[in-house]
Amino acid sequence: MSLSQLARTIHESATLKLNQTAAQLRDKGEPVIHLGGGEPKSKTPIDAIVACTGVLNSGDIKYTPVDGIPALKKAIIRYTEEHYSRVVKPANVIASSGAKQSIMVLLHSILDPKDEVIFPAPYWVSYPEMVKLAGGVPVVVTAEDGSFCPTIEEFEAAMGSYTKAVILNSPNNPSGVMYAPEFVSDLVQLCEKRDIWLIMDDTYNRLVFDGRQPVNCYEYTKTDIEQSKMVVINCVSKMYAMTGFRIGWAVGNKEVVTSMATIQSQQTSSPATPSQWAAVGALNGVQSSIDSLRLTLENNRNILMDHYRAFPGVKVTCPMGAFYTFPDFSAYYKDSQKLSQFLLEKVRVVTVPGKEFGMEGHLRISFCGGAKETTEGIERIRWALDPTSPNELYLGDRRLVRDWM
Ligand SMILES: Cc1ncc(COP(=O)(O)O)c(C=O)c1O
Incomplete structure (x- = not known):
């Protein structure tokens, strides 16, 4: 097809694509945990809804x-x-x-x-x-x-x-x-x-x-x-x-x-x-929703950081803000796209490959979901990567060799 040169050089947003993948798998009834997301779970503040419905009700x-x-x-x-x-x-x-x-x-x-x-x-x-x-x-x-x-x-x-x-x-x-x-x-x-x-x-x-x-x-x-x-x-x-x-x-x-x-x-x-x-x-409106979101996120971050501490070989910088961690998994696997794909296929956890953010060997793991979901997601990842667990790394039907082996 004769698409423009520009169109051919632009890549789809990796994070938005992963949202779709997670939604499709969930629709199929797969027990997916989405740690690749970029949006808080909390609801729209009531003042926003009131102002919005006010104008909608006017019909103008x-x-x-x-x-x-x-x-x-x-x-x-x-x-x-x-x-x-x-x-x-x-x-x-x-x-x-x-x-x-x-x-x-x-x-x-x-x-x-x-x-x-x-x-x-x-x-x-x-x-x-x-x-x-x-x-x-x-x-x-x-x-x-x-x-x-x-x-x-x-x-x-x-x-x-x-x-x-x-x-x-x-x-x-x-x-x-x-x-x-x-x-x-x-x-x-x-x-x-x-x-x-x-x-x-x-x-x-x-x-x-x-x-x-x-x-x-x-x-x-x-x-x-x-x-x-x-x-x-x-x-x-x-x-x-x-x-x-x-x-x-x-x-x-x-x-x-x-x-x-x-x-x-x-x-x-x-x-x-x-x-x-x-x-x-x-x-x-009332600004308390920001404070409560911040406290929830901070709590999620603390829980996630505790899990990383018990995760041998993973290096992670403690986030000072936002709702993402960007751990270095290169001791496990250097190709972040393959690792992310493996985690999706093996344990149904969505992560975003670090390569998309300009740093290979890392994964972006979000903590904007619930604490329970975040905990289960990181535990599944740890299980999938544990060399002592009865696991072999497959990508489709191709067996991958672990980097540390
Ligand atoms: C760093 C950064 N800037 C801008 C945006 C875009 O925000 P918006 O949803 O308002 O377009 C995002 C969304 O993920 C972001 O992470």
């Missing part, structure tokens, strides 16, 4: 301004003031159909063909594909010391005359690490010095553990927002468990936000009207 659901209804922009401005101590204007804010679209229209607004966008490994699976979709070239910085946090020198070494932007996601999907405030400060300075866009993907910013505070990038700049090339991304998807509503937003200088709105106007027009009202309800 029409196009809205492309960059969001005034009530949503107002709520985002208040959110920015409360959580970033930054006063911004409506012209600095755009609401989109999810953080994903905000990032996408931003990349379309700033990239020329062959411009490079730098981000650290491990990275959210979508960054490389989104950069390619916008005509750019993804550049991955991997820490030489094997950690999840490259140094500022490693970032600087990756920068060249084509570097247009850096994306930083903290807490990070898939590792759960938060980059140190000193590092964020250095990165803000470096990007300003080199006149490079800095995209702060703060999607998981409110889900941080052990009493930590999320890093506020605005603390490290004195540049006026209209002169700044820093853009902050957020969404209702994770903190309010509202993934299906598809509302995210960006805060940046007026020029880039206007351009993003123009591009969005030709892509999808405004985000869905009922979803915008739901986001207004969530942002303006």
Whole structure:
């Protein structure tokens, strides 16, 4: 078929595909445990439902301004003031159909063909594909010391005359690490010095553990927002468990936000009207659901970390936020795709191969489900990989040789 060159270079979202696989197996009655997910189990906050049903009941659901209804922009401005101590204007804010679209229209607004966008490994699976979709070239910085946090020198070494932007996601999907405030400060300075866009993907910013505070990038700049090339991304998807509503937003200088709105106007027009009202309800409503989600996640993380401790050969960094662990299983098997497939076939546990996040040998194992499910999932994995258990590794009908044998 004569599909475009671009279409042929873009890969399907591995995580969304795995959601489908898990759902299909469940429909067939298979006892699947989904540790590959990227959404909290909790329900939509009641304030979001009330606001959304209010507009649905009115029956008056029409196009809205492309960059969001005034009530949503107002709520985002208040959110920015409360959580970033930054006063911004409506012209600095755009609401989109999810953080994903905000990032996408931003990349379309700033990239020329062959411009490079730098981000650290491990990275959210979508960054490389989104950069390619916008005509750019993804550049991955991997820490030489094997950690999840490259140094500022490693970032600087990756920068060249084509570097247009850096994306930083903290807490990070898939590792759960938060980059140190000193590092964020250095990165803000470096990007300003080199006149490079800095995209702060703060999607998981409110889900941080052990009493930590999320890093506020605005603390490290004195540049006026209209002169700044820093853009902050957020969404209702994770903190309010509202993934299906598809509302995210960006805060940046007026020029880039206007351009993003123009591009969005030709892509999808405004985000869905009922979803915008739901986001207004969530942002303006009682915030206790975030605290209870955070506590649930923190508890799940602790349980999962206890299980890892009893898992010989698995190296894992304790997540500081978000709802993912990114353990290194290379002592067991180096090919993460084969290992993930094996775990699905053998013990019906869904995981995401580390290769999708730019780090082979790892698996992404989520803890956004229930504690019981998470525990059972990790126990099944341990059983499947235990060299003393009566197990042989098969992929389809092909027997695999264990790496440590
Ligand atoms: C790091 C990161 N950024 C952005 C998104 C997209 O969020 P949304 O559902 O609002 O498009 C995700 C979703 O998984 C994510 O993990």
